[in-house]
Amino acid sequence: MELLRLRSSTSTPLPPTDAAGRWLRRFYTGLLYLMLPLALLRLYWRGYRDPGHRQRWRERLGFIPSLPTGSLWLHAVSVGETRAALPLIRALQTRYPDLPLLVTTTTLTGSRQVREALGEQVHHVYAPYDLPGAVARFLRNSQPRLAVIMETELWPNLLRQCAMAGVPTVIANARLSERSARGYARIHRLTALMLRDITLIAAQAEADAERFRALGAPRVRVTGNLKYDLPLPKTLLEQGRVLRRDVLGENRLVWIAASTHAGEDEPVLDAFAILRRRWPDLLLMLVPRHPERFDGVAAQCRQRGFPTVRRSEQRPCAPGSAVFLGDSMGELLRFYAAADLAFVGGSLVATGGHNVLEPALLGLPVLFGPHMFNFTEAGERLLAANAAWQIANAAELAVAVERLLTDPERRQAAGQRGRAVVECHRGALATLLACIEEQLPCRR
Structure with missing residues (x-):
């Protein structure tokens, strides 16, 4: 006192x-x-x-x-x-x-x-x-x-x-x-x-x-913006490689849909269904934003016929697995480090988006929806650098992911540009x- x-x-x-x-x-x-x-x-x-x-x-x-x-x-x-x-x-x-x-x-x-x-x-x-x-x-x-x-x-x-x-x-x-x-x-x-x-x-x-x-x-x-100053753990990239090798599978493409909210899982899964016709081995890492939604999202994936592995099960994805559900806390950066490209949620619904700088710093091309009012500046900078793409619905999401999956050089170049955007604004x-x-x- x-x-x-x-x-x-x-x-x-x-x-x-x-x-x-x-x-x-x-x-x-x-x-x-x-x-x-x-x-x-x-x-x-x-x-x-x-x-x-x-x-x-x-x-x-x-x-x-x-x-x-x-x-x-x-x-x-x-x-x-x-x-x-x-x-x-x-x-x-x-x-x-x-x-x-x-x-x-x-x-x-x-x-x-x-x-x-x-x-x-x-x-x-x-x-x-x-x-x-x-x-x-x-x-x-x-x-x-x-x-x-x-x-x-x-x-x-x-x-x-x-x-x-x-x-x-x-x-x-x-x-x-x-x-x-x-x-x-x-x-x-x-x-x-x-x-x-x-x-x-x-x-x-x-x-x-x-x-x-x-x-x-x-x-x-x-x-x-402090989010540009995010330090990456020294072992993060290695953690991503280990996750890819031991859990997800090294010989398949991995797309992450991160921090999704209610109303976003459906269009993400719709886009994924379209993409699986061309890439039967494509793996979707789906990471809901809130823990109370984990069980419901897992049930939704299985109802659609997607063989699903939950992180909490602590087992590797079999070759026929389609969805890896990130139902854990504190591992999002590790999940990003194991992926080939990222969709960041909270943006297909009017939540305002989530941090697009984290996947960009890890060298991933970034996709997000039209509702980015909480991350306007970061989103605009990535778009201007051709390091990100903004989509409006499941069909556009599927097209954008397909273009990036089809062209590894484009994917790598976009990731490099995104990392440069983050680095120059620290x-x-x-x-x-x-x-x-x-x-x-x-x-x-």
Whole structure:
């Protein structure tokens, strides 16, 4: 408490607020309190499929274990944000070895990604729900020195409570699509109030920065996209070769459809059925985004007559196998390293796409659908370099995959161009670290 009170007493005055914004925040908070029982019931219900959802639920109300005070707090929602944050986390550990690092996530899969990638190197709890009491309790119990929030996690009460407690907040790798900006603009009074509570928004690109400024953010800087700075494990390519040799089969072409959502597996399997007529030995690695969909997708593959091997079965694909279902967590990069080309999901449905830079960095040609508003800049850069192709449906997907499978030289050249795009846009990590250094309160 002493550290928290010290920073509160020496922090700069909070920016002025307007009555309409304050009323909207109270209305928003009231709705959240009304929805709280439903949120807790949802955790309990999801616990039937995976008991992990029921565990540690008190952390979501701010009741967290005893933690060292004065930590660097980094929040990443789920798996994608956690993977993007790993270079930053490791750089912070190197730069500030004497400061404890607290990593929070919102989802169970994000929590498991933290534990798998970082183990006991960091402290981990779930982030509190965006309720004033829960956030204030979390801050009292953790007393962070600085909050680094990944990408687009903008929560009015969390940011307000941090400002009141004197905890600087940096929105790192911040992105804001046109679609999201229009949504925030509809509640512009609350949005402007919330953005004024943020110490610094470190935007991925100038377009993101301009959208934040248009909504009323007073402190925005363009630092670049951290996802370009993704380091590949030294053994990753070898892991991919071993997976190809021992599990998938060396003498067949392998196409990966990664991070698929509900509504995408059907067109992917439709395209695969077309392709199998020409390449009977073609193997599809199908990797659903969410674990709760694994069983359903496996059943769907088998209902279509595709002999399917699940990663969890820990057995090699027989020569007649058609689909390898990636029903594991934390292996996506290894799966990419074992494939010949990649389709990245979340893009045939209006989810906004997923990280297309990971397969590009591994030298794979990349395919994605029309809905890429969360990765607009990355997608456009790969398209401009002829390292990626955008498709709209199953028929176009089948045609694009066929062209690449038929022409190995084209496939290899596209992969090389994609890797070059990623390599030439690295550097966001160093810029972001400098921003964090500026905002980090003097250590007492």
